Amino acid sequence: QYRAEVxxxxxxxxxxxxxxxxxxxxxxxxxxxxxMYLPIFQLVTNFGL
Incomplete structure (x- = not known):
């Protein structure tokens, strides 16, 4: 009984x-x-690639 309930x-x-x-x-x-990807996107934006 108790075991089944547990x-x-x-x-x-x-x-x-x-x-x-x-x-x-x-x-x-x-x-x-x-x-991981946010700094990569920021680098691309800063360099205007």
């Missing part, structure tokens, strides 16, 4: 946390990409 709650918690983690990871990857 198992069910654990599965529910995992199902709730998974999308949040995916969105968080996407934000981190997006920030890294912006941090």
């Amino acid at each position: 198992e069910q709650r654990t599965k529910m918690l995992g199902a709730m946390i998974e999308p949040i983690m995916i969105v968080g990871l996407a934000l981190v990857v997006g920030l890294i990409l912006v941090a």
Whole structure:
């Protein structure tokens, strides 16, 4: 009884946390990409290429 309830709650918690983690990871990857490409775009703009 108790074990089944704990198992069910654990599965529910995992199902709730998974999308949040995916969105968080996407934000981190997006920030890294912006941090990498923004200086390159600024250099191109400054040199007028």
